[in-house]
Every structure is written in structure tokens, then in C-alpha cells.
Amino acid sequence: MNWRKIFKPSAKLSIFTLVIGGAVFGAVAFYAGQTTLHATSTDEFCMTCHSNHSLQDEVLASAHGDNESGIVVNCRDCHLPREPFAYLQKKIAVSPDLWRFVTTPGFNTQEHLEEHRLEWAELTHDYLRSIDSSTCQACHARVYDDPPPENMSRMAVGMHTMNKNRDEAERETCIDCHKGVAHPYPEA
Ligand code: HEC
Ligand code: HEC
Ligand code: HEC
Ligand code: HEC
Numbered sequence: 001m002n003w004r005k006i007f008k009p010s011a012k013l014s015i016f017t018l019v020i021g022g023a024v025f026g027a028v029a030f031y032a033g034q035t036t037l038h039a040t041s042t043d044e045f046c047m048t049c050h051s052n053h054s055l056q057d058e059v060l061a062s063a064h065g066d067n068e069s070g071i072v073v074n075c076r077d078c079h080l081p082r083e084p085f086a087y088l089q090k091k092i093a094v095s096p097d098l099w100r101f102v103t104t105p106g107f108n109t110q111e112h113l114e115e116h117r118l119e120w121a122e123l124t125h126d127y128l129r130s131i132d133s134s135t136c137q138a139c140h141a142r143v144y145d146d147p148p149p150e151n152m153s154r155m156a157v158g159m160h161t162m163n164k165n166r167d168e169a170e171r172e173t174c175i176d177c178h179k180g181v182a183h184p185y186p187e188a
Pocket of ligand 4: 059076180
């Protein structure tokens with residue numbers, strides 16, 4: 001067997017074969033990626049590392065788990081963006097968590113969560129600000145409707161209208177006003 005032969009662009013492999021081969025490889029890689037990303041976006045997946053943290057119970061006790069519509073909002077609905085590119089970016093950004101999980105003694109304890117809650121809440125707010133709370137807006141799409149939804153409280157209509165009429169640079173994003181909508185927000 002001559003190794004050099006393998007790496008030499010072969011005349012026998014026509015361009016056609018290379019293109020088809022590339023397309024098949026691409027499709028397989030894409031599918032595998034999709035499946036992995038999907039499996040890494042369920043509540044169960046989040047709770048594999050956070051299993052001793054009260055996070056899921058907190059959601060169930062909040063308006064996002066205990067409401068008249070009977071809807072339980074999933075972790076990913078708030079924490080992961082929906083747009084495929086932003087989603088991939090976030091996934092890559094959080095992959096060091098696997099390393100931290102393995103190397104942080106006592107990570108998966110309630111004490112560790114309480115100790116870091118404020119710091120993590122701020123990281124989460126920074127992230128949500130960076131995407132203009134797009135995950136919140138995906139469900140609450142009518143907040144800035146004109147006229148406002150008829151069942152929205154007057155206080156809410158007043159604040160949302162005021163915010164909408166601000167210059168873009170001054171405008172606040174959902175979580176600037178709505179902290180602790182799923183977990184108890186730690187007052188500093
Ligand atoms: C591989 C283990 C692991 C999995 C799975 C995991 N996390 Fe985490 N998570 C961590 C670790 C470790 C930290 C602490 C990171 C640090 O010290 O900054 C963390 C921190 C966080 C924070 C705090 C803010 C931040 O950005 O660091 C949030 C929010 C969070 N996780 C949400 C989630 C959600 C939602 C899921 C499911 C999509 C999830 N986690 C799945 C290990 C994990
Ligand atoms: C998957 C859809 C979904 C997502 C994502 C979502 N919400 Fe909600 N939200 C709901 C539902 C359902 C309710 C309960 C409505 C009811 O009371 O019937 C609710 C209720 C609320 C309320 C009123 C109750 C309260 O706690 O004061 C606020 C405020 C709110 N959401 C803000 C947010 C913010 C901020 C985000 C992003 C961090 C967000 N929501 C993400 C579906 C969602
Ligand atoms: C300038 C502050 C401010 C901003 C920004 C803001 N809100 Fe509100 N929102 C309020 C206030 C104040 C209320 C009324 C009190 C409450 O329910 O918390 C309210 C109420 C709500 C409610 C309950 C409405 C009802 O009465 O049925 C939802 C849902 C909500 N906001 C979602 C959002 C979402 C999603 C965003 C981002 C698109 C957002 N808000 C941006 C201040 C704000
Ligand atoms: C309705 C939206 C929403 C849902 C659902 C949600 N979170 Fe959060 N999460 C937030 C917001 C907003 C923060 C930032 C802190 C705050 O405002 O309370 C946060 C903060 C966190 C933090 C940092 C610690 C803290 O309390 O601030 C972790 C870890 C976390 N979430 C994990 C999860 C996991 C795991 C799930 C699913 C079991 C989940 N979240 C479901 C919106 C949500």
C-alpha cells in the first residue's frame with residue numbers, strides 16, 4: 001500500500017463523486033449535530049448537573065410553572081435563544097461548564113447555588129440583555145402592541161408604553177424591569 005497515493009487527489013475520483021460525498025458527509029454531520037443539540041436542551045439535561053439545585057422547583061412555584069393556562073415553561077425557553085446561529089453560539093459559550101462541573105468541588109449542592117446565586121443571576125441578566133431578552137419576547141410578543149392587549153393591567157400598559165416611547169439607547173429590556181420571574185431573585 002502506498003500511503004502517498006491515498007492523499008494525492010485521485011483522478012479516478014471524479015469531481016462528481018467528491019461533491020456527492022461531501023454532501024452526504026455534510027448531511028450526516030448536520031444531523032448528528034442537531035440530535036446532540038436537541039438532547040442537550042431538555043430540562044432533564046439541565047438538571048443532570050444541577051440535580052441538587054432547587055431550580056426546577058422554583059420554576060414550578062413561579063408564574064412560569066404555576067399559572068391558570070397550565071403551561072410549564074422549560075429552562076431552554078428562557079435561557080437558550082431560538083435562532084439557530086445564536087443558539088449554536090450560546091451552546092459553544094457554555095461548554096466550559098462541563099469542565100467546571102467536573103473540577104468545582106461541591107458544585108452540585110444547594111449551598112453552592114445560594115453562594116453563587118447573585119453572581120450567576122448577573123451573568124444571566126448580562127446574557128439576556130445581549131439578546132434584548134429575545135427569549136422572553138418570543139412568548140410575550142404582544143407586550144408593546146398598540147392598542148395594548150385588553151387584559152393587561154393599567155400599570156403594565158403605562159410602563160410598557162413609557163418604555164416603548166423612549167429613545168432606543170434609553171429603552172430597557174424585559175429583564176431590566178422583570179427580575180426573578182422564575183427563581184427567587186437575590187436582593188443584594
Ligand atoms: C455539564 C454540566 C451542566 C449542564 C448540563 C448544565 N449546566 Fe448550568 N452550570 C454548570 C456550571 C458548572 C455552572 C457554573 C459556571 C461558573 O462557575 O461560572 C453553571 C451555571 C449556570 C447558570 C449561571 C449563569 C451562567 O451563565 O453561568 C445558568 C443560568 C445555567 N447554568 C443554566 C443552565 C441551563 C438552562 C441548562 C440546560 C440547558 C444547564 N445550565 C445545563 C453546569 C451545567
Ligand atoms: C414559553 C413561553 C414563555 C417564556 C419564554 C417566558 N414567559 Fe413569561 N409567562 C408565560 C406564561 C404562560 C405566563 C403565565 C401567564 C398567566 O398567568 O396565565 C407568564 C407570565 C409572566 C409574567 C407575569 C407574572 C409575573 O411573574 O409577574 C411576567 C412579568 C413574565 N411572564 C415575564 C417574562 C420574562 C421577563 C421572560 C424572560 C426571562 C419570560 N416571561 C419568558 C410564558 C412565557
Ligand atoms: C420599564 C419597565 C418595564 C419593561 C422594560 C418591561 N416591563 Fe413588563 N411590566 C412592567 C410593570 C411595572 C408591570 C406591572 C407589574 C407587574 O406585573 O410586574 C409589567 C407587567 C408585565 C406583564 C404582566 C402583564 C399583565 O398585566 O398581564 C408581563 C407578561 C410583562 N410585563 C412582560 C414584559 C416583557 C416580555 C417585556 C420585554 C419585552 C417587558 N415586560 C418589559 C414593567 C416593565
Ligand atoms: C421564565 C424564564 C425562566 C425559566 C423557565 C427558567 N429560568 Fe433560570 N433564570 C431566568 C432569569 C431571568 C434568571 C436571572 C435571575 C433572575 O432574574 O431571577 C435566571 C437565573 C438562573 C440561574 C442562576 C441562579 C439564579 O437563581 O439567578 C440558573 C442556574 C438557572 N436560571 C437555571 C435554570 C434551570 C435549570 C431552569 C429549568 C429548570 C430554569 N433556569 C428555568 C429565567 C428563567
